């Protein structure tokens with residue numbers, strides 16, 4: 001599982017460890033690759049919970065299998081749902097939120113994420129370089145535009161302190177001030 005993109009996974013793990021995160025929410029979790037890194041970190045931080053959310057039941061089941069094999073089922077909570085709806089249903093605060101939903105959904109998800117993240121908490125947003133398409137003015141599809149808008153929102157809002165890390169497809173790391 002770690003062969004194709006360990007750099008981003010390992011960085012997520014390190015951020016979770018360095019910040020001592022105990023409560024993590026992931027939006028758009030897929031088969032559980034990123035979840036596994038976060039769950040390892042939370043276990044090593046002394047325990048807590050990582051929410052895995054995806055709207056595809058089969059993917060959720062597949063992820064449950066991997067997490068079980070890794071011995072981390074006691075950490076991970078699974079939600080089969082639209083990810084922002086699942087986050088809306090839960091009380092905050094979270095120490096860390098990871099956003100990897102469909103990219104056109106990024107701007108609309110940010111106000112809720114800001115509400116659910118504790119002050120001093122960390123947001124990580126994936127695919128912020130979008131294979132370089134964000135730099136190409138010809139690219140005006142809704143996903144590319146969603147990433148551009150989310151970037152503006154995170155960098156212009158004084159409640160966030162953000163930085164774009166050119167790791168794999170670009171990770172924005174943002175501190176909730």
Ligand SMILES: C[S@@+](CC[C@H](N)C(=O)[O-])C[C@H]1O[C@@H](n2cnc3c(N)ncnc32)[C@H](O)[C@@H]1O
Pocket residue numbers: 027028029030031032033034035053054055056059081082083084100101102105
């Ligand atoms: C990029 S993949 C997940 C990868 C995973 N976060 C990782 O890094 O290993 C995103 C997954 O979330 C699902 N997804 C996208 N938007 C979603 C949303 N708004 N709510 C729930 N699931 C969503 C996609 O169908 C896909 O299975």
